[in-house]
Amino acid sequence: MVMSASGTDVVHSLYVNHHAWLHGWLRRKLGCSFEAADLAHDTYVRLIASRRLPQPEESRAYLMQIARGLVVDLYRRRQIEAAFRDSLALMPEDLWPSAEQQAIVIETLAEIDAALASLPPKVRETFLLSRFDGLTYSDIAVKLNVSVASVRKYMLKAALACFSTFAG
Template sequence: MDMHTLYRDHHGWLERWLISKLGCSHRAADLAQDTFMRLLAKDDPPGLHEPRAFLTTVAKRVMSNQWRREQLEQAYLEALAHQPERFALSPEEQALVMETLLQVDRLLDGLPGVVRRVFLHVQLDGMSHADVARALNISISTVKRHLRRAALRCYFGLELEQ
């Protein structure tokens, strides 16, 4: 099934399904478009036997990513609100920091929670390996292994075997 046919035959259905989940037609319309944009961005769209099941799965991921982005943005704005005035960032700097945070979040997505926590404790909280090991009740060598895995994923986009 080509993208034109998929869109024509299922966009309206997907938007109605999203409205039933979100209760907001505007957000549903945006997320339906985002779902199809994600599919268009793929080099090789999959052959679909069950297009609505597939679209539902992709739409759920898009909703989850949107929800996570909103949470991240809210946390960032709260952190900015607590900064002293002399450390205030320009709107351009704020946008760059937000985009960087979103990129790191996307790269860490899919890694086990403990791996993400190790990376964030070290990179954002400035915790030592020993402090992270104590906080998460794991060994220092496990902290180093998790940190390496997350760092390689962030720096090079690599997914390593566990």
Template structure:
């Protein structure tokens, strides 16, 4: 919305301002709930450790921020690309196993992984700048 307001000439192109603002509000609410869910999952996992081994508030902030960035990265991927990436990186499946599970060719799995890695690289470059 701020980007739109910064370019008044674009305001004339906006046909349904109320619908536009509603879409923005829905996105913000969705982001809030997703962030809260990621944060709560991490904090719940920490309760499995004895109190003396739990990190301080400051030590919790960095992993939560990284988890939120990772969640955002994953949500930006197309579903099959995301599934391929997670099956490879989290479950440790081979490309052949992923292909069998997703009912696609091994070549398609390689393509999906290349797209996922490219997406990760682009995000890394954006955050480095």
């Protein structure tokens, strides 16, 4: 169902009827009432932003689907933050970026991660093998059993996905 003028009434009804259940489900999943409250709120924000509303009999399943995606995003972001902290630990503290710069780097890394996650597996793997493992296009072609031309095409697609994240 696409959201219409009466959509605000439907969203209000969904919130009243399912928010406590959703918060409880998220609290059990995350082990933290505060994070559960944030993600429950974000679930409704995503619902409204999508302008699509579930049929009444699909309400909980639809809300849970959105919330699961947010939980995955949260865990992925935690992994990115941990990896960034680990890399900082290898540097002298006086060379660390400011807290604001760190937040910007983490946000940028999360956006790049989301862009790469949206790509087909071979495209994502090609990019990672090239940028992080330092493999040549020929090595990647052999490893993935594709042509060098395909590797070039995959790299272009991955680069465009990363660049489009920041354009606009």
